Amino acid sequence: METLSYRHKAQERAAGSKSLAIIGVVASGNLEVLVERVLPDTECRIDINTAAEGFGAVWEAVVADFVERRSPGGLKLSINDGGARPDTVALRLAQAVRLIEEDDQ
Amino acid sequence: MNISKSEAPAVPIVVNRKIVSWYEASARQRVRLMLDAGSFHEFIGPEQREESPHLQVFDLPTQFDDGIITGRGRIAGAPVFVAAQEGRFMGGAFGEVHGAKLTGLLRAARDTKSVPVLILFDTGGVRLQEANAGELAIAEIMRALIEARMAGVKIVGLIGGRAGCYGGGGLIAGCCSALAVSEQGRISVSGPEVIETNRGVEEFDSRDRALVWRTMGGKHRRLLGGAEAFVDDTVESFRNIALHLIDAVSGFGPDVLKAEQACLEQRLQRFGLCADAVDIWKAEGVADTEAVPAMAAADFNDLANKAREPRYDAR
Numbered sequence: 378m379e380t381l382s383y384r385h386k387a388q389e390r391a392a393g394s395k396s397l398a399i400i401g402v403v404a405s406g407n408l409e410v411l412v413e414r415v416l417p418d419t420e421c422r423i424d425i426n427t428a429a430e431g432f433g434a435v436w437e438a439v440v441a442d443f444v445e446r447r448s449p450g451g452l453k454l455s456i457n458d459g460g461a462r463p464d465t466v467a468l469r470l471a472q473a474v475r476l477i478e479e480d481d482q
Numbered sequence: 483m484n485i486s487k488s489e490a491p492a493v494p495i496v497v498n499r500k501i502v503s504w505y506e507a508s509a510r511q512r513v514r515l516m517l518d519a520g521s522f523h524e525f526i527g528p529e530q531r532e533e534s535p536h537l538q539v540f541d542l543p544t545q546f547d548d549g550i551i552t553g554r555g556r557i558a559g560a561p562v563f564v565a566a567q568e569g570r571f572m573g574g575a576f577g578e579v580h581g582a583k584l585t586g587l588l589r590a591a592r593d594t595k596s597v598p599v600l601i602l603f604d605t606g607g608v609r610l611q612e613a614n615a616g617e618l619a620i621a622e623i624m625r626a627l628i629e630a631r632m633a634g635v636k637i638v639g640l641i642g643g644r645a646g647c648y649g650g651g652g653l654i655a656g657c658c659s660a661l662a663v664s665e666q667g668r669i670s671v672s673g674p675e676v677i678e679t680n681r682g683v684e685e686f687d688s689r690d691r692a693l694v695w696r697t698m699g700g701k702h703r704r705l706l707g708g709a710e711a712f713v714d715d716t717v718e719s720f721r722n723i724a725l726h727l728i729d730a731v732s733g734f735g736p737d738v739l740k741a742e743q744a745c746l747e748q749r750l751q752r753f754g755l756c757a758d759a760v761d762i763w764k765a766e767g768v769a770d771t772e773a774v775p776a777m778a779a780a781d782f783n784d785l786a787n788k789a790r791e792p793r794y795d796a797r
Contacts, residue, residue: 402570403545
C-alpha cells in the first residue's frame, strides 16, 4: 500500500451545503472517494491510500487537473483505491464533487 | 466549453425504482432508493472511518464503511432498521468491523422490541483474511438475530446481489423471519467452487452455470420453500415485497421452531433421494420443468403458488 497526500489552493468554494458525500466501491480497478466539507473555502486536500504503488506522478497530474477543472474549495477528499486507471479516478473525483454540490432530496 | 452554474438545469434527477436493477445497484443506491426519500440516517458512517484493522496486514485496501451500510429510515412511513452489504468490496464478505455493525444494529432492534430489520445480503461469506474474527461475527450475528426475533422484531432478508448469499451469510439468512430472492440471487452455504474443490467436478461442476442457478438460484429456493418470495430484479419489487413480508410473517417462539423442524424433516423425507433440483420441481408437481428457468417472475409466481403456497409461520 502507498499513501499520498496533496494540498491545493482552489479558485472558489465548492457549491452546495451538504457536508458529506461518498461515491464508488473499493474493488479491482475501482476506488471510493469520500468528500467532506471541512476546510477553509480556498483550500483543498486529497488523501490517497492506494494498492498500486509507484504511481505518484500520475496521481499528482490527475489531482492537479481535477482541482483546476472543478475548483473544489473547502473540500477534503479521501480515497481508498483498488488500482483504478487514471480515467476512472478522474470520473470518481468529478462524481464526488457533483454529489456534494447537489441539494438534498 | 464553459457552462456556468446558473445555466445548469435545476430539475432534480428522478430515478425510477421500477426500472433500477437491484443486481446492478450499489448497496448505497439500494438503501437510498428502497426507503422513503431522504429518510435514511446512517449509523457509523464512512466519515467515522471504522475500517478493517486486519486488511492492512495483508497489504490490501480498506473501505471506509468496511463493506456494510447500517442505519435507520422509513419505508411507506413506518420506521425500519436497514443493513446493506456491498458485494463488490471483497465479495461482500464478513470481517470483524463489518460483522460488528450488523450485530449492533440487531441489538438496537431488539431493544425497540418492534422496529423491523431489513438485511440486504450480498456476500460470499466470511472474509478469509480475518477468518477467526469473521466466524465469531457470524455467531454473534445469529445470536443477536434470534434475540431480536424473540423480543418481537421481524427480520426480512433480501437477496439479489452479484455475490449472492453464501457461507455464514447463508446461515444468517436461514435465521431470518422471511426471505425474498430474485432470479440473480443465490442462497447456499458452500459455494459452487468450494463444493467442486472438496468433492470433485463429478459432484458439482462450478462452471456449469445452469446447474449453479437451478441448485442455488432464487426460483429453486422458492419452490423448495427456503425463500418465502420470488421477485423481479428491480428496487421497486424488493421494496414492495419487504413491505408485504414485514406485514405477513408471524411471531417467533417454540411453536415456530417446532413447525420449522417439522418442515425440514418433511423436506428431507420428500426430496432426500432427489439427485437434481429438477427432480424436486417434478415432485412438487411442476409439469414443464424445462420452462422454469426462462419464466418471467409473474408466471413463475403463479406456478410456484400452485405448487406450494407461501407459508409465513415456518421456513
